[in-house]
Amino acid sequence: MISYIKGKYSNGSIITNSGLGYKILLSKEFAENSEIELYVSTVYRENAILLYGFEDTQSLSLFESLIKINGIGPQTAYNILSSYPTFDIYQAIESKNIVFLSKIKGLGSKSVNRIISDVKLPILHFDNKSVSNKYEIITLLSDLGFEKNKVISVLSEINSDDEKIIISTALSKLRSNL
16 A cells, blocks of 8 residues: 655656656646655555545545545535545534535535534644634634645644734744744
């Protein structure tokens, strides 16, 4: 089973690594001949072995949670992750935003309700319980140009309930990582 791959993106969805080419279904486009790193989910079918590639572990985790839900296969999960950023999907699931999730191609009301009830939300490890607007903090810092995954990682390390302290500490940590 392939779980991680690093190599050059070339020729559509072919990733070359040590002279081998792997056809991997990607939820986003990459520049030709760019170096990329992917976390991979391997799906076994009767007549094929399919590889789905993701840039971060949150996307991979969401994909693997989705395909465990009755009625949602790998192609539907792939369509969901190709439709919106992973963070936005997690936010919609946590807030039970049925309207947002229903806009995704291939999802009916039963599937949306199953997703809302069955998907575990690993993004919630940023658990400052009294901070009610954690998504606003994440969005604020992301709008400043920081990657959402890095923002979430930094926020998970901060032990405070004061939003001003959380934001200022996160900003200093994020700036020092530049």
